[in-house]
Amino acid sequence: MTNKGKQNPTASNSDFLPLEGGPARKLPKGGEDLDSKATVLYVGRIPHGFYEDQMEGFFQQFGSIKRLKISRSRKTGKSKHHGFIEFEYPEVAKIVSECMHNYLLFEHMLQVKLIAPEQVHPKLWRGINRRQKTPVDFVEIERLKHNKDRTLEEHKKLLKTILKKDRKRRSKIEAAGIDYECPEVEGANLPASKKIRFDD
Incomplete structure (x- = not known):
């Protein structure tokens, strides 16, 4: 019986280290x-x-x-x-x-x-030379944003948003069956500006 067609196990498995004896190939170190x-x-x-x-x-x-x-x-x-x-x-x-x-x-x-x-x-x-020593104070930013001077149109828009939230709050309280008189929002009943006509 000849060994024709049989492969050498050490040659085919050259990428693996042998378990017991036999020639071993030194694996390269990747590091x-x-x-x-x-x-x-x-x-x-x-x-x-x-x-x-x-x-x-x-x-x-x-x-x-x-x-x-x-x-x-x-x-x-x-x-x-x-x-x-x-x-x-x-x-x-x-x-x-x-x-x-x-x-x-x-x-x-x-x-x-x-x-x-x-x-x-x-x-x-x-940007390694731009070291930020102190974190951003978002509380101060929001405070300045809240307290900034507003135009008449900006004030009306803000008041409209506040009144809308107030109506939702009142409806929720009434739906819950709670007898509570909500205080009025200050500035909600501002007098309308008078139109002044000038004679030609």
């Missing part, structure tokens, strides 16, 4: 090229109060930092609890990723990972 070139780190789960100045002061103990950025909301300016750090040397970035990954900081486990150079977005570092 070698990444570790030798990557200088940008992703830092996730950043705790509240640990912002740009604090991060820069903390990570400078490992080496020189070229750029640092914390992602923030465009509306409020608050931190999104993740950011990016670029070191000058890839060896330093590798050490930081190994030492600081799953590091407990203010009850948060930091998630630090290397980013391949080809995966770094070209617009990643846009």
Whole structure:
């Protein structure tokens, strides 16, 4: 009986490591090229109060930092609890990723990972010099909006909206069978402007 037509199992399964004995092929390490070139780190789960100045002061103990950025909301300016750090040397970035990954900081486990150079977005570092120190005060914005000077037409439009809501509120109270006399809305019964005629 010949072995014609039979395939060598070691040749066909060369991409797999043998379970018992036999020649084994050394699998390539996918992280070698990444570790030798990557200088940008992703830092996730950043705790509240640990912002740009604090991060820069903390990570400078490992080496020189070229750029640092914390992602923030465009509306409020608050931190999104993740950011990016670029070191000058890839060896330093590798050490930081190994030492600081799953590091407990203010009850948060930091998630630090290397980013391949080809995966770094070209617009990643846009606006890093425009650091927003204080979040936007929306309460103050609404207060100024509410207290602004209005024209007569704007005042009438606002009063119409208030009266419409007041009528809905009164109808709900009556439908519930509650005997309650709702106070009148101030300014609802404004006297109509008089038309003055001038003789030609």
